[in-house]
Amino acid sequence: MSKVKYYYDSESLSYRKIERKKRTTFKYAAVFILASALFGFLSVFIASQYIESPKEKALKRELQNMQLQYELLNKKMDQAEAVLANIADRDNNIYRVYFEANPIPEEQRKVGFGGINRYKDLEGFDNSKLIIESNKRIDVLQKQIVIQSKSLDEIAKLAEEKEKLLAAIPAIQPVSNEDLTRMASGYGMRSDPFTKVRKMHWGMDFTAPRGTPIYATGDGVVKRADAGATGYGKHIRIDHGYGYVSLYAHLYKYNVRRNQKVKRGDLIGFVGSTGRSQAPHLHYEIFKDGARINPINFYYGSLTAEEFNKLLEHASLENQSLD
Structure with missing residues (x-):
């Protein structure tokens, strides 16, 4: 009151x-x-x-968590980009060089996305710029991964083809050194045993006893196993693919038939003296794209450096051939 x-x-x-x-x-x-x-x-x-309300505190914590997640996402994308860049560098400068493939241009690896706006639906929000930039980085990264994946698929095919090529190229001596009497004559101008006239000797003669095993020098398919070629007598021709063909002449008998697939080192026949031959021996030739080439360069798979030098020395002697 x-x-x-x-x-x-x-x-x-x-x-x-x-x-x-x-x-x-x-x-x-x-x-x-x-x-x-x-x-x-x-x-x-x-x-x-x-003074923050409980709702404001919850929203603030959520925002801080989103910022942390964004920073972690950025770090992960940085790491992914660094790893991908390293793979791309090795792809261009090691793998593709080894397999003789053209490198992928940098602009092709890092090309962006043109045309329509792919991120229109992400516009108009408080953090639109941040969201759009993150999506762009992820999209570019995904595209680079696709390009790199296709490149590695190509490298895998090239590696498989290279492996087949290495297996197909004639690379061993057709007669083992244990069975070899001597290397009678090499590739080049030699004296003919019948006419005594110097003429081109297109292969290498390996002297060995009759019945000595003869081995395929590379993977391939037997194209001929007959005596239908003048002077060669019983002979075998193996098509190795990639333009390579090997010929084995003056055989005693065959161990393969026409169209049979063979592997390097398979027994294909035996030394004889059929056809135009003066004594039991194997006459061995190699063709590349239809032209005869010196077989001396195709023994890296079976001879040591010392054995190869000795073979090279004998092959270079201008003596008399045996066919």
């Missing part, structure tokens, strides 16, 4: 009660309400600026 206030009236020489006017009371009430409202507004404003 509010206190009653009085004032002294000098005219009546008595105390009179102070009566508050309604207008004044309303004025005070209005001021109080306005002050209360202002105080409340300021309190809410200050609280909103400096």
Whole structure:
């Protein structure tokens, strides 16, 4: 209950009660309400600026977690790009060089995406730029992986083909050194044993006893096993593919038939002296794209360096051939 206030009236020489006017009371009430409202507004404003609500705290934690995840994603993409760059470098400068394939141009590996806007649906958000850039990096990385994957598929095919080529090229001596009497004559101008005239000797003669095993010098298919070629007597021709053909002449007998597939080192026949031959021996020739070439360069698979040098020395002697 509010206190009653009085004032002294000098005219009546008595105390009179102070009566508050309604207008004044309303004025005070209005001021109080306005002050209360202002105080409340300021309190809410200050609280909103400096005091977080549970929902705001949860959203803030979620945002911080998303930022952390984005940083981790960036680091992973950096690592993936570094690994892919290393693979691309080895692909161009090692694998493709070894298999004689053209390197993939850098602009082809890192080409972007042209044409329509692929990221239109990601526009208009608070972090659209961040989201679009991340998606672009991922898309480019995926495209580079596809290009690299196709390149490695090509390298695998080239490796398989290279393996077949290495297996097909004649690479061993057709008669083993244990069975060899001597290397009678090499490739080049030699004296004919029948006419004594110098003429071109297109192969190498390996002297060995009749019945000595003869081996295929590379993988291939037997194209001939007959005596139908002049001077060669019983002979075998093996097509190795890639333009290579090997010929084995003056055989005693065959161990293969026409169209039979053979592997390097397979027994294909036996030394004899059929056809235009002076004594039991194997006459061995190699063709490349239809032209006869020196067989001396095709023994790397069976001879040591010392044995090869000795063979080279004998092959270079201009003696008399045996056919």
